[in-house]
Amino acid sequence: MGRAGKSRPAEGQAVTDTATAWQVQSLLLGYPDAALLERRPLLRAAVTTLPTPVGTPLGVFLDHLDRTPPIRLAADYVATFDHRKRFSPYLTYFAYGDTRKRGMALLRFKHAYRAAGLELDDSELPDHLAVVLEFGATDAATRATAHRLLTEHRAGLELLRLGLRDTDSPWAPVLESVCATLPPLGRREHDTVARLAAQGPPEEEVGLQPYGPPEHMPRRGTR
Template structure:
């Protein structure tokens, strides 16, 4: 069953919330999120039900600790999509500006406390901003998204199912996508190029941020 535009928007909204830091407001929304998921095609909704069930039966302190250990301390699972393409290089600054500009053109102003390429932010934009542009941003970073998905599954993370659901809203990967994933898995993100001048203002540069959240 092919998802409708409304179903994809619902899925992206639920996925966005589930990819955020687990807190009391999120747990309070679980019944509402579970109800929303019942309206989705099984390929998109079933993975989300798995994660929702895990959140419902796991203490909040344990969820929070697991989230931090997964996304704050492991670059392999970075929720920042441009990290996989540009690493912690100056070129990443320009990529971040592209995200910001896309949001502004849709009339959305992003909180400066969060980088614009966080998967939860991109999903929120796709759900409530511009679905076509949001889809394009996700597809452009499909290799990193897939590598994160595979790594989370290997780690046994409950958030792997959320990324499964995200990928189910996108077109199937082609041969070029699979080649990009294999190359990224073998080589990793690029390292800094010595002597390269910054392409973006310092506030959008990843240098000095340490491990991505």
Template sequence: MRDRGLKKKGFAEAELATAWQVASLLLGYPDEELLARRPLLRRAVAGLPAAAGTPLGGFLDHLDATLLRELESDYVETFDHRKRCCLYLTYYAYGDTRKRGMALLRFKQAYEAAGLVLDDGELPDHLAVVLEFAATGNLTEGRRLLLEHRAGLELLRLALTESRSPWSAVLEAVSATLPPLSGRNEEAVARLIAEGPPEEEVGLAPYGSGAGTSGPVFLPDPVLEARSS
């Protein structure tokens, strides 16, 4: 039986997968390969509901109008130099703490259960990776990961919008595929804006170390955790 919760108003499962795959590609580092895919991406976007198709199409217009070296420079300035524009989802809920290491392990185990093995140097919570997994690996599990980090996604969208980044259009499209923010999510976003991610002087433990665990590590929903603390 299919998960009825996967179908948000206006999006069929195939449309969700298409929107997430396109967004995944557009959130990767811009290069010649991405630019060469523009005609294919435009055809994919043309079949999407306007809530996702319009902002994704707008970002493709930006790719058409911008030199590659400018795209590369803007990408680094946006995502590598601004903490509030971090593409690593667990950062918003856990910061650089040991709890984040366990959250990363949960992502990795979800991917391995679907037969996806990442390179050792690739963190599994990068939004482009999560979206690709949701689109091509396991739609239900990928959506769950996105919803667990809904507050972080919204903070990222707001930060990109505030800085007038062209990538805000991609986050707008991703948000359109998810349920509207609830009261809990809105409070979690407000708290993240006010306080920022948690900090811990000891730093981040390696997510793959396992620390003696013998099975999946199930963590509480970061939104609920933020609400109750």
């Protein structure tokens, strides 16, 4: 009894940390518009409450926001996430490419949100990393669902993290922070990352109805 009682505050703090981290990460993965830049003081305050492996990388990215002109931030964001499929923020892309199977995977995301009472409009694909993180930051039920979705696509997240890191992208620390909130990669996931790095996602150019391909979707901003 004593041991279990002592563990509860730590567990509760871990839950709070995850919710805070996912909310901050979601915002920092959005388009760097004026609304995001105005939130920097609040985001910094939140980051200081997080464990070092999660919070420190976010602080690095916030430093980048502070010292980079807004027009440069916007141009870098577009060049990174809108023009390079290698850095796609859409989780199902890495596993399924532009294939019929990806359309079904997108529907699974949408159904998971609907079961939790969330209906997305047609301006957003449900597998956008920032959408999943924001969804998971809501409450215990959505956090469990988001954790499952992120873990199912852990290999794709790792490939995105490695790609951003290898090109010295300013968004690499944000992905480092995201991955620090998830379990380490297993052997199978390491194998999947190696295969995707060597071969890339499938390339059948069909079947994303009722969703359009990511490059034709409106850009995400802060919410």
